[in-house]
Amino acid sequence: MVDAQAKNSATVMRLLSDGLNCRSVPHSYIQPLEKRPTNLPSSLISSPHCNQQNYTSPIVDLEHGRFDRAKTIQQIFKAIEEFGFFQLINHGISKEMMGEAMSVGREFFEMPMEDREKLYCDGFEKPVKVASSVVYDREDVHYWRDSLRHVCYPVEESTHFWPLKPPKYREVVAAYSEKVRALALKLLELIADGLGLKSNYFDGELTQMQTILVNHYPQCPDPSLTLGLPVHKDPTLITLLLQDLFGLQVLKDGEWMGVQPLPGAFVVILGFPMQIICNDKLKAVEHRVLTNSSTARTTITTQVFPTKDCTLEPIEELIDDQNPPKYRTLTFQEYFNAHMAARLDPEETIKPFKLH
């Protein structure tokens, strides 16, 4: 009983969305000077909508399935090479479905604490978990984010792990995650074609795993001192992000650029494991998340990634005398362990696997 109470009060303190209703940023959330965001758009301080000037997001238009294959592959490669990401529109998933997914994700973090704390844990093996920051118990400075993460493939073997509340969560997220998976696999097919591989190259253990990650960044008293997520590359093959408020930045030519939400679009990012097997032909973009002083922000990330034992190594067809392998052979588990041990820092993560 005493233990349960102690555990509950620790949970309350850790989940930002429950415990911290503060007027100033607690010391343990203040980033060191060199990591703090500078030149914050005033929109983050006065209004939730970003109005950064001079910014054009690369767009890939799937034209509701009527797209020209060669042209689309070219658009995808150009966007990834120049920007490291793109916004995907007219992809066949309805705005209603995207909006419902966003609503149940947001509602989850608006429910009373008792409905969330049962799922709280700090390990990575659980099929469902609620957590705060990145590795709360093993980091010097915390990030201004709570999260709900759960497996979602195959859907029929996953839903029983998911939250029972909000009541529509399971129904909405089951339909959403199946649609997003099909879309992710379609994109991977186009990418395989563009790399000169057989279209189904990424089928099987490379894409066997899928999780949904609901990120919740509560309102923060001072966005200039905090980060919602540190600079990182995703531990996925491909990530499809749903967002409706500004907060995401990607590193382009050494500068941080805001990714303006585009209604009905997915932000598509390749992960580090993809960069490894592509031998750097396609790169995973470094990104981070800013906080917001006027409103909370919720995003939904769909992550498609390999099984633990899956071998990662530069694909034979992409290697020749001019392009020798840049990474040694490793398993996805080794990569993921390094990613977590490095607290998501991309350079630290990749060090043990780099050949040159």
Ligand SMILES: O=C(O)CCC(=O)C(=O)O
């Ligand atoms: O919430 C965002 O804008 C980005 C989230 C993200 O980078 C992630 O879930 O890996």
Ligand SMILES: [Fe+2]
């Ligand atoms: Fe990410």
